Amino acid sequence: MDPARTKLTFGLILIVGVLTVGPVVMLTLGSFSEGLTAFGRFTTDKYVSAYTDPAILEVLFNTVVFVLGSSLVSTVLALFLAYLNNRTDIPFKFLFRILSIVPMMIPHLLFAASWALLLNPSNGMINVLIKSAFSLESAPFNIYSLWGMILVEGLLDLPIAYLIIAPAMASFDVALEESSRVFGASPWRTLFRITLPVLRPAILAAFILGVVRSLASFATPSVIGMPGRVNVLATHLYQMIATGFATDYGKAAALGMSVLVASVTLIFIYRAMTAESEKFVTISGRGYRPAVIELKGARIPLFIAVALLSFVMAILPVAVLIYTSFVPYVMAPSARAFELMSLRHWTAVLTDPLSLLSLKNSLFLGVAGATAGVALSIFVAYVVVKVKTRAAGILESLSYLSFSFPGIVIGVGFMWFFVQTPLYATIWALLIGYIATYLPYGIRPLASAFIQIHAHLEESSQVCGARPLTTMRRIIAPLLVPGIVSAWVLMATMFVRELTLSVVLSRPGTEVLAVQILRFADDGLWGRLAALGIIMIAISTTLVILANMVGARLRPEP
Amino acid sequence: MEIQISGVSKRYVSEGKTIVALDDVNLTIPANRIFTLLGPSGCGKTTLLRCIVGLETPDSGEIRIGDDIVWSRDRNIAVPPEKRGLGMVFQTYAIWPHMNVFDNVAYPLQVRGVAPDVVRQRVEKTLHFVRLEGFERRPATRLSGGQQQRVALARALVGEPKVILFDEPLSNLDAKLREETRKELRTFLGELKITAVYVTHDRVEALALSDSIAVMRAGQIIEVGTPRKIYFDADHRFVADFIGRANLVQAKVRAHANGQTIVDCGLGTIACQQRDLAVGAEVTLCIRPEFIHVTTDDIGGANVVAGSVDSLVFVGETYEGEIRVGQDVLLAKIDPDARLAEGDAVRFRLDPAHCLLLAI
Numbered sequence: 001m002d003p004a005r006t007k008l009t010f011g012l013i014l015i016v017g018v019l020t021v022g023p024v025v026m027l028t029l030g031s032f033s034e035g036l037t038a039f040g041r042f043t044t045d046k047y048v049s050a051y052t053d054p055a056i057l058e059v060l061f062n063t064v065v066f067v068l069g070s071s072l073v074s075t076v077l078a079l080f081l082a083y084l085n086n087r088t089d090i091p092f093k094f095l096f097r098i099l100s101i102v103p104m105m106i107p108h109l110l111f112a113a114s115w116a117l118l119l120n121p122s123n124g125m126i127n128v129l130i131k132s133a134f135s136l137e138s139a140p141f142n143i144y145s146l147w148g149m150i151l152v153e154g155l156l157d158l159p160i161a162y163l164i165i166a167p168a169m170a171s172f173d174v175a176l177e178e179s180s181r182v183f184g185a186s187p188w189r190t191l192f193r194i195t196l197p198v199l200r201p202a203i204l205a206a207f208i209l210g211v212v213r214s215l216a217s218f219a220t221p222s223v224i225g226m227p228g229r230v231n232v233l234a235t236h237l238y239q240m241i242a243t244g245f246a247t248d249y250g251k252a253a254a255l256g257m258s259v260l261v262a263s264v265t266l267i268f269i270y271r272a273m274t275a276e277s278e279k280f281v282t283i284s285g286r287g288y289r290p291a292v293i294e295l296k297g298a299r300i301p302l303f304i305a306v307a308l309l310s311f312v313m314a315i316l317p318v319a320v321l322i323y324t325s326f327v328p329y330v331m332a333p334s335a336r337a338f339e340l341m342s343l344r345h346w347t348a349v350l351t352d353p354l355s356l357l358s359l360k361n362s363l364f365l366g367v368a369g370a371t372a373g374v375a376l377s378i379f380v381a382y383v384v385v386k387v388k389t390r391a392a393g394i395l396e397s398l399s400y401l402s403f404s405f406p407g408i409v410i411g412v413g414f415m416w417f418f419v420q421t422p423l424y425a426t427i428w429a430l431l432i433g434y435i436a437t438y439l440p441y442g443i444r445p446l447a448s449a450f451i452q453i454h455a456h457l458e459e460s461s462q463v464c465g466a467r468p469l470t471t472m473r474r475i476i477a478p479l480l481v482p483g484i485v486s487a488w489v490l491m492a493t494m495f496v497r498e499l500t501l502s503v504v505l506s507r508p509g510t511e512v513l514a515v516q517i518l519r520f521a522d523d524g525l526w527g528r529l530a531a532l533g534i535i536m537i538a539i540s541t542t543l544v545i546l547a548n549m550v551g552a553r554l555r556p557e558p
Numbered sequence: 559m560e561i562q563i564s565g566v567s568k569r570y571v572s573e574g575k576t577i578v579a580l581d582d583v584n585l586t587i588p589a590n591r592i593f594t595l596l597g598p599s600g601c602g603k604t605t606l607l608r609c610i611v612g613l614e615t616p617d618s619g620e621i622r623i624g625d626d627i628v629w630s631r632d633r634n635i636a637v638p639p640e641k642r643g644l645g646m647v648f649q650t651y652a653i654w655p656h657m658n659v660f661d662n663v664a665y666p667l668q669v670r671g672v673a674p675d676v677v678r679q680r681v682e683k684t685l686h687f688v689r690l691e692g693f694e695r696r697p698a699t700r701l702s703g704g705q706q707q708r709v710a711l712a713r714a715l716v717g718e719p720k721v722i723l724f725d726e727p728l729s730n731l732d733a734k735l736r737e738e739t740r741k742e743l744r745t746f747l748g749e750l751k752i753t754a755v756y757v758t759h760d761r762v763e764a765l766a767l768s769d770s771i772a773v774m775r776a777g778q779i780i781e782v783g784t785p786r787k788i789y790f791d792a793d794h795r796f797v798a799d800f801i802g803r804a805n806l807v808q809a810k811v812r813a814h815a816n817g818q819t820i821v822d823c824g825l826g827t828i829a830c831q832q833r834d835l836a837v838g839a840e841v842t843l844c845i846r847p848e849f850i851h852v853t854t855d856d857i858g859g860a861n862v863v864a865g866s867v868d869s870l871v872f873v874g875e876t877y878e879g880e881i882r883v884g885q886d887v888l889l890a891k892i893d894p895d896a897r898l899a900e901g902d903a904v905r906f907r908l909d910p911a912h913c914l915l916l917a918i
Contacts, residue, residue, distance in 0.1 A: 173652065175651075178613050178639075179648055180665070181640050182639050183646075186638075186640055193665075200656065
C-alpha cells in the first residue's frame with residue numbers, strides 16, 4: 001500500500017471522525033454530567049428528569065402519530081405516482097419529473113409557512129374563501145393540528161420517497177406479473193401477492209427514510225405544530241433549550257439521545273433494505289417491452305389529480321408567498337386585496353438590519369461552507385472510491401453517519417463542543433456544524449463522479465507518458481467537474497436554507513435566513529416572512545440554474 | 559389439445575408508425591406435439607404466443623384452444639389469461655424473487671384453491687420430475703440460471719395445463735448450458751405427451767426440439783413442416799436460407815427426367831430433386847455446405863463439378879472452405895484432416911436428393 005494514500009486515509013478519518021463522532025460523544029457526555037458543562041461529575045439525573053417530565057407522554061404520542069402518519073402519506077402517494085408514471089398511459093409524464101425535483105428547491109420552512117397561510121383557522125386564505133362561500137360560522141380546516149402536520153410533512157417527504165420507489169418500479173420485470181396471471185391469479189391477487197411483495201424492500205426503505213426525516217424535521221413541527229400546541233420531540237427539545245430562564249442542555253441531551261439512537265438504528269435498517277432491494281433485481285428481459293396499462297376512462301381524472309398535486313407541491317407555495325409579500329396583511333385574494341398591494345414588506349425587510357445581517361451570513365455560509373465542504377468531500381470521495389482498504393471502509397461509514405443525525409439533537413452536541421472553544425457564538429461554529437451535518441450531500445455526487453473515472457483512463461494517460469500532475473490536470477479534473485459542480489450546488493442550497501442546526505447554534509450576531517424567517521413566523525409578520533422567503537428561494541434557484549449552465553458548458557462532449 | 563388460430567391480426571403504433579406484428583395469421587397447432595414458432599426477431603412469433611396465452615389482445619380473428627374459444631372479435635369473447643388454464647415459461651423465467659422454490663411452484667395450485675396436502679404432493683412430484691428435489695426451501699434469488707429455468711418449467715407443469723408455452727426459454731443461458739438444457743427439455747416434453755408451443759429464433763433449438771416448425775416472417779407464417787422437411791425440402795427460399803447455411807445459385811429448368819429435375823446453372827447441368835416447375839423457369843438451386851464433399855481425386859460422371867479452393871478457414875471441427883466454380887463461390891464443409899491448400903483444384907459430386915430447387 002502506498003504510504004501517502006495511507007496517511008491521507010488516516011488524516012481524513014481523523015477529520016471526519018471529529019466532525020461526526022465528536023458531537024455525539026459530547027452529547028453523550030453532556031447527558032451524563034452534572035452541572036452545565038460536558039465534563040462535570042457523572043450523574044443519571046438528567047435522564048430521570050427528562051423522561052419523568054409529565055409532558056413527555058403526550059409528546060411521545062404526538063411524535064409517533066406524526067412520524068408514522070406522515071411517512072404513510074408520503075409512501076402511499078409515492079407508490080401511487082410511481083405506478084402511474086411507469087406502468088400506465090397517463091399523459092404528460094414530464095409532470096412526474098417536476099413533482100420529484102421542483103419541491104426540493106422550496107425550503108421546508110417556507111412550504112410549511114405557505115400552508116399555514118392557506119389553512120390557519122383565523123385568516124387562512126382557503127378557510128376564509130370557503131367560509132364566505134358557504135356562509136359558515138367557523139373555519140372548516142385547522143392546519144395547526146396533528147393531521148395538518150402529517151399532511152404537510154407527508155407532502156414534503158413525497159419527492160424523496162418517489163425517488164426511492166420509482167426506480168424500483170421501473171426496473172420491475174413485468175413478466176413476474178404476467179406469469180402470475182397465466183397461472184390463474186386475478187389482477188388484484190397479482191397486485192397483492194406479486195407486485196407489492198416484490199417491491200416491498202423499496203417501499204419499506206421509502207417508509208423508513210420518511211420516518212427518519214420526519215423525526216428530525218423541525219420546520220413543520222415549529223411552524224404548524226407549535227401554534228396549535230402540538231409538540232413533538234423536536235419542538236419539545238427546542239423549547240427546552242430556547243425558552244425558559246435556566247437552559248438545561250443536559251436534560252435536552254438526555255432526551256436527544258433516544259432520538260439519535262432511534263434514528264441511527266432506522267438508517268441501519270434502511271441500508272439493509274436497499275441492499276435487499278438490489279438483490280431482488282432479476283434477469284431482465286431483452287427487447288420485449290409489453291404495452292403499458294390503458295387507463296381508459298380513468299385517464300383524465302387521474303391526470304387531473306396528478307396535475308393538481310404538482311400544482312400544490314410546486315407552484316402554490318411560491319405563489320402564496322409572492323402574493324403575501326405584497327398585501328398588507330393576510331387576506332384572501334380579491335379585487336380589494338390587489339388594490340392594497342404595495343412594496344412595504346419588501347422595504348421593511350431590506351432596511352431591517354437583522355434581516356440584512358442574516359442574508360449576509362447565509363450567503364457567506366453558502367459560498368464558503370460549500371467550497372470548504374466540497375474540498376473535503378473530494379478527498380473523502382477519492383479515498384472511499386479509489387482506495388479500497390479497510391480504513392477506507394471505515395471512512396465511508398463515518399462520512400455517511402451524519403445522514404442519520406437529527407439536526408436539532410446533533411446541534412446540542414455541537415453546542416457542548418463549541419462552548420469549550422473560542423468558536424462559540426461565531427459564524428465559524430455554524431460553518432463547521434453545517435459541513436459536518438451535510439457531508440454526505442457533498443460526497444455522494446463526487447463518489448459517483450470518481451466511480452465513472454475508470455482506472456484505465458488514468459493508466460492510459462500514464463502509458464502515454466503523462467506525469468501524475470498532468471494526468472490529474474488533463475484527465476481527472478475535467479471528468480470530475482460535473483460532480484464538483486453538483487456537489488457544490490447541493491451543499492450551498494442546503495446551507496442557504498439550513499434551519500434545524502441553526503436554531504441551536506445561532507446566537508445574536510450570527511443569525512441566518514431560516515432563523516430570521518422562523519422569528520417572523522413566531523411574531524406573525526407574514527408579509528416580511530414571505531418577502532425574505534422569496535429572497536431565499538431566489539438564491540437557491542439561481543444557484544441551481546447557474547450550476548446547470550456551468551455544468552452544460554464544462555461537460556465533456558459525449 | 560389442438561389450438562386453432564384463424565385470421566388473427568395485430569398492429570402496434572410506435573412513434574407514429576404502424577407496425578404490423580401479425581398479418582392475418584391462420585394456423586392449426588396439433589395436439590400433443592411440440593410445435594415451434596421460428597423466425598428472426600420482430601417477425602411476430604412472440605406476439606402470436608402472447609395472443610394465445612392472453613397477455614396480448616389481437617385486433618381481429620379468433621383463437622380456439624381445444625373446444626373453447628378464448629378470443630373472438632366477432633363473438634366478443636375475451637377470456638383473461640388466468641381463466642385459460644395454460645402453463646408458460648417466460649424468457650426471463652419470471653421466478654418471483656420474494657418466494658422460495660416451493661412457493662413459486664405451488665402458486666398455480668394455491669391460486670386455484672387446491673388443498674394444501676395435495677399441493678405439497680404435487681409440487682414434490684413435479685420438482686422430482688425436473689430433478690430439483692431438496693430445493694424446496696431455497697430462496698428463488700439463490701438459484702443458478704439452469705435451476706431457475708427448471709423451476710420455471712416445474713411451475714408451468716404443476717397445474718397439468720392443457721397447453722404449455724415457451725417464450726425463448728433458453729436464450730438467457732450460456733452456450734454449454736443451453737445445449738444441456740435443450741436435451742433435458744426434449745426428454746421432459748417427450749415423456750409428457752403435452753401440447754407445447756415453443757418460440758425461438760435459434761434454428762438449432764427449433765430443429766432439435768420440435769415435432770413441427772412454423773417459420774415466420776413479417777407477421778406471416780411462411781411455411782409449416784417437420785424439421786426434416788423444413789431443412790431438406792423447404793418450399794421457400796427464405797425458409798431454406800433461414801434454417802441453415804445454404805449456397806443459393808441461380809438456375810434455369812432444362813427438363814424433367816427419371817424422377818429428377820434437370821437445371822442449367824453456373825455449376826453446369828445438375829440433376830436435382832424433382833420439383834413441379836415449368837421448363838425454362840428461373841429457379842434457385844440450394845445446396846447445403848455439408849453436402850459438398852470435395853476431393854482431389856479425378857472423379858467423373860453426372861453431377862460432378864470442378865472448381866478450386868479459394869480460401870480455407872480452420873474452425874475446429876471442420877474447415878470452412880470457399881470453392882470457386884466459374885463465377886460462383888460455394889461454401890463447403892471440409893474434413894479438418896483433409897490435405898488441401900488454397901488454390902488446389904478440387905471436384906465434388908452432388909447427390910440429386912440434396913439439390914433443392916426453390917421457385918425464385
